[in-house]
Amino acid sequence: MTIPDLQSLTGPYRIVGTSPAHHDFVDKVKGSLHYAADWQLPGMLHGRVVRSPVPSARITGIDVTAARALPGVAAVLTAADVPSNQIVELASGGLAELQVSMPVLAADRVRYMGEPVAVVAATTPQIAYEAAELVAVDYEELPGVFDPISARADGAPRVHEVGNTLVNWQIHCGDVAGALAAADMVIEGEYRSQHVEHAYLEPEAGVGWIENGVLTLRVSTQVIEHAATIAHILGLPQSKVRVIAAYMGGGFGGKEDMTVEAFLALLVWHTRRPVRMIWDRQESLVASTKRHPFIMRYRTGADRDGTITAQQIEIIGDAGAYPNLSPRVLFAAAACACGPYRVPNASITSTAVFTNNVPASAFRGFGAMQIVLGYESQMDQLAERLGLSRTALRERNFLAKGDLLPTGERLDTCVEVAETMHRAIALLGEPPQPSGPGKLVGRGIGCNRHPYGRTIWFRDRASAWLSLQGDGTLLIRSGVTDLGAGQAASLCQIAAEILGAPLDDISIYIGDSALNPPAGGTFATRQLYMSGNAVLHAAQELRDRMAPVAADLLGVPADDLEFVAGRVRAQRAEVSITLAELAAACDKRAISTAHLSTWRAQAGSFDPRTGQGDTFPDYTYGTHAADVEVDVETGQVTVLRYGACHDVGRAINPMRVQGQIQGGAMQGLGYALTEDMAIEDGYVQAVLFANYLIPNAQDFPDVLVDIVESGEGKGPLGARGIGEPPIGNVAATIASAIQDAIGVRPDRLPMTPERVLALLDQRRQT
C-alpha cells in the first residue's frame, strides 16, 4: 500500500484513519529524542551489577573489601544492604500459583547463571567494571535442573524449596475422552520452541537521582507502577519514589518486569548521588528475561469431514529460576490453546515449571504466541491425513460470533478470520517455481486468535487527563509508556479527532508516576484498548461539557456543532469560533476546560479449579501466508514471499498498523528460523550479538500487508489491538510452507538448515 492509499476503509473520521507522522516520531527522525541513557547529572556515578557465573550454587561468602578499596568506587552493595530483599509478584492475582519471591540481590543461593549478587557504583564505567571483578564471591555449586520435564520428575533438584511446579492451569469442557474414543481420526503431535531474546536495539538503561527528597528514576521501562515495588524494597513511602519512563528504544515485554530500577534505586539511595546504569548487550543476552520455551502436546480428534470434536492439550513452559510473569503467560497459552476454532470437548493443562535457566517472562505474544505452532500444526496434519485442503478444513472449524470458548465464554465480537485467510493467500499471487534443480518450493498458512487487553479478572483501568488551554492548544497527561509503536501519538490522534485540535497543537506528557494519571503499563496489547478509550471518553466528556457554551455563543443547538481544524462550527450555518475563544468563554463562566476520565475494562472472574470463567476481553484474528524454497542439499530455507492480514477493527493510524504487522512478522521470522539462545546446562551459548541472529535487511522479503476493518473491536472507535498478534502466526506459517515443500512437518524451533536437512533425510528413509 502506498501512503496516499492508506485511508481507512470505514468510518467518517478526519484524523483517525489517516497516517500523520507527528510527535515523538519527528524527534526520532531528527535524532533529538533523549532515551534513558541520554541523561546526565553533575557528579553522576556509573553502576554495574555483579552476576553469578554459575547456574546453581550456594553462596558461602562474599568479600567486598578489595572492591570497596578501589579508588573511584562509591558503593558496593550486597543482599545485606537491601532493606526488603524480595520481589513478590502475584502474577495471577493470587490464583493458583506457588508463592515464591525473588531477591533483588542473591543472599545465600543463586539459581541461574547471571543472577545478580551485588551492585557497584563508581566514578567511571571502567572503574565500575574493575570493581565488579574484585567482588569475591565463593560459590559452592549445587546440582541444577535445566529442562521442565526433568524438573517435574520425582527427586529432581529443587529450584525452590516449595517445589518446582509454579502453576498448573486447567481448562476442561465437555467429554474429551469420549470424544477422542469416538473420533474418526486422532492426530497426535509434540512441538517444541526455544528460548528467544527481545533484542531491542536499546539495551536496558536508566539514571536515578534524588530530587527534593524523592528518589527519582528515569528509565527505559514499560511499567511506571513499579514505583510501588521500589518503595517497598527500600522501605520508603510510595510518595517518595518517582519513576519516569523515557521513550523506549524497543520493549517487546523485556522491559515489563523491572530491569535496572531496583539496582539504581539502591545505589542512589545509598550514595545520595545520581547513578547511571546501562547493561552491556552481552549481559542483556545472558541475564535478561526470555520467552518461555514450550513443549506442546496435542491430541486432536475429528470427524471424517474435518469437524474437530476434541482437543487434549498439555503445555509445559520453562519458567526459569523465578516466577516473574510465568503464571500469566501459561494462562494465556491455555486460554488460546484451541486457536480460532470451535472445540466442543477440550481438556487443557498448562504448567509453568522452575528450572535453573534464565527466568522467562513477558515477550510479545505472551504464551498465546508460542501455542499457535501447536494448534496450526495439528490443523495441517489433520488436513493431510483426511485429504482435505488446508483452507477448507479451517473454514469448517472457524469460530463465529456467539460461539462458546472452552472456558464457557461466549464470543461477543465478530470473527473475520476466514476473510483474513483469503486475503493473506491472495497477497502471495501465483505460487513460484523452484529456482533450480535440488530446490523444492512450498506454500503455507497460519491462522491465529490473539487476545488484547489484560485478563479480565485484573479489573483493568486507565486514566487520562485532557486540558484545553487558553490559546486553544491541547494538553494530554497519561501514565502510558511508549515502546516506539505510537502509544503516545495515537492518543493525540484520538483527541484531535474528537476535539478538533490540530495535531501540531497537542502536547502529550507520558509515563511519569508523579505527574500523570495512572494508565497501567504498556503490555498485553492493552494501551490502545485502555488508554485509547480513556482519552476518547475524556475528550468526549470534555466536548460535551464545553459544547453548550459554544452553542450559546453561536446561537445554534449543541448537537449541531462540529469540532474541526481548531474551530467549533455550526454544521448548518456559516458561524464558528476558535478553540481559544471557546476556552476563554468557558473560563468566564467558571466552566473547567480540563477533564480527567478513568476507563474501566469489563470485570469478570475465573475459577482455576473448573477452568471456567472470564479470560480476555476480546481477540484479534489474523492469517499469514508464505512461499518458501528449500535447498535439499543444505536444508537452507529461503522465504520467497510473505503476506499477513489481520482484522484490526479500526485502524487509528493505518501506517502504524502496517508497521506493527511488518515488524511483528519479522520478529516472528527470526523466531521461526534463526534465533536461539541455545542454553545448555544453564549456560547461554549465544552470548554475543553476533551469535544471536535477529533478521537483518537482507534476510527476508518485504512483509506484504492487508487489513480488515470489521469495526467491532472493544478499543476506541471499534479498534482491536495489533501490537502482539502479528508475531504469533509466523512459525506456524513457515512450518506449514516447509511441510508443503518437503512433505515432512518441522516440530522444533528454530527451523535451522540442519534440522530441515534431518527432516529431508527422514523423508528419504520413509
Added chain:
Amino acid sequence: MRLLAGHEEAKILAGGQSLMPMLNLRLARPELLIDINQADQRPPSRTGDLLRLPALTRHRVLLEHDLVRQHCPLLAEAIRHVGNVRVRNRGTIGGSLAHADPTSEIGCCALATQAQVVARGPDGERTVPVSELFAGYWSTTLAESEIITDVLIPVARPRQGGSFLEMVRRTSDFAIVAVAAVVELGERPGEIAAARLALAGVADRVMLADPGPIASTADQDQDLDAAAARIAETLEPASDVHASAAYRRRLARVLIARALRQAAARATGDAR
C-alpha cells in the same frame, strides 16, 4: 616495530574491526595499542605476475578496485560476504590475515590463490606463503614483533576459474562453512589439470584441502562430487552454537562440489 619489540602487551591496531570488539568485551587487555593506520598510503598495484596489496588495503578497496576485480576476481567476490559497510570501510587485508579467524573469507581466498605475505620484523623482511601462515585458532606463525606489510597474489591466468561459496545462518555473518576454489583446465576438453581448494569453518584454521587427481569422465559433475566426498570424509570440524560437526562436514561436501563446478564452468567460459 620498536614499540612492538619493547612492550610485551602491545598490539597492532589497523582497522580495529576484530581487535576493538575484543577490547570492548574485555577479552583482550593490551597495555599498548600501536595505531598503524597512517603508516602506508600505497594503493594496490601489479608487478609482473603478482597483484600487490598493501596490508593496510581496506576491504572496501578490495571490493571496488579495478585491479582486484581484474586480477583476483575470487577475492572481489568473497569480500562481499565480509562484515558490513562500516567494517569494510576500516578493516584491512593484513589485519584480517593476521587475525587468522578460522571462518575468514579472505583467508580462504588467500590460500586458494597461493598468496604470500611479506612480513617485516626487526631482523628484516621475509615472504611467507599463506599456506604456512595460519597456526591454529586465531594464531599465526608470525613472530611477536613481525608485521605484515604486503599481500602478494598471483594474478588470475587464462583457463583458470575461481568460485567462492559460503553458507551463513544470516546474511553477511561469520561463515558456517566457506569454500574458495580455483580450477585450472587441462589440454583436453573437460579436463581439470589442477584444482586448489581452501575451506573455512571446518577446522581450527582456514585450511587447504587436496582434492587429489580429479577424474575426467564424461560426467564432470559426478567426478567433482566424488572429489568433494573424498575431502569431506577427511574433515574433523568442531560443533558450536551455529552448527554441529556432522552438518559442517555435510555442508562442506555440498559446497565443495558446487564451488568446483562453478570454478570449472568459469574456467571454461574464459577459455573460449
Added chain:
Amino acid sequence: MNKRQIVLSVNGTDHEVWVFPSATLLDVLHDELGLADVRYGCGEGVCGTCTVLLDGDPVNGCLTLAVQAVGHPVTTMRGLMGPGEVMHPLQECFLRHGASQCGFCTPGMVLTSLDLVRRCVSQGRVRPTRDEIRYALVGNLCRCTGYTKILDAIEEYADQ
C-alpha cells in the same frame, strides 16, 4: 593512564575534550559531547546504532578510538540538518514513510543509506536498487519495523 586533550571536529564544529586514549569515539561523542544520536547497542560492531561518518565514510563509533578521529571530521545524523532544525530530505522521507518506530536504529540507517546514495551518484548511476539498499543495510539492525518502510523511504529519497 592519564587523560589528554584532543580536538575533535564534529558536525562542522571543533570541540576540545579531555579523553583517555582508550576511550572510544562512541563514548566521547555520547558522554563527553552529549550527542544523543550516537548510541551504544552492542560494542561488537554488529548492530549499527553507533554509526558515524568519519571523513564521510560510515564507521563503527564503538570500534574507533576517539584519538583516531583527531584530524578526521566526524558527522552524526544531526549534522545533516540545516539551521533551525531543518531536516535533511532523507530524514523527511523517513518521517513520511513511518520508517522510524522506536527510533533507536534511525541515525545509523540514515547515515548508511545517505552514503550509499551519494556514492552511487558519484559513480554516475541514477540510484541504487532496492536490493543494493538491503545489502548496504545488513549491518544496521532494526527490531521494530521489519525494514520495509525504511527501504521505501530510502527509495523515495534516491528517486528524488
